[in-house]
Amino acid sequence: MRKYIFVCCLVLFSPLCFSGEWYIVGSGKSEAKIDTAMLEVKLWKFLDAESKATFMPKEIYKFQYKFVDKNEIYINALCVSRAAVDDIGALPDFTSEQLTKDFIDVFDGGSCFFGVKFNIKRNKFSELRINGHA
Numbered sequence: 001m002r003k004y005i006f007v008c009c010l011v012l013f014s015p016l017c018f019s020g021e022w023y024i025v026g027s028g029k030s031e032a033k034i035d036t037a038m039l040e041v042k043l044w045k046f047l048d049a050e051s052k053a054t055f056m057p058k059e060i061y062k063f064q065y066k067f068v069d070k071n072e073i074y075i076n077a078l079c080v081s082r083a084a085v086d087d088i089g090a091l092p093d094f095t096s097e098q099l100t101k102d103f104i105d106v107f108d109g110g111s112c113f114f115g116v117k118f119n120i121k122r123n124k125f126s127e128l129r130i131n132g133h134a
Helices: 002-017 036-050 096-101
Strands: 021-024 061-069 072-081 113-119 124-130
Touching: 021 036, 021 096, 036 061, 036 113, 036 124, 061 096
Parallel strands: 021 061
Antiparallel strands: 061 072, 072 113, 113 124
């Protein structure tokens, strides 16, 4: 019985285990309601299936998203560190205002920075772009 309860709790709360911070870019209004916790679960499953890249721990990513049209969003993922970090690929933390104003463009840093489109109607990801390495 204990195992059953543990498994049920694990399944119910798994989206919350690594749900990062999500910021809508632009006006702050969304054309459709986006469940970012569930979207993130789907995103990591997609990355596991479609990419051979090694990603940083899920907890250090912040996500920006913007509607391309009413059915599609673009997601920008960033490794962000609250402390000064010497590692290549980690940025200092950004304010909420900076993250909602415009996409943060990073031109290197490997899998710490990636972008992908998500079609809301089809429930599918496409156009995965992982940054190059220094």
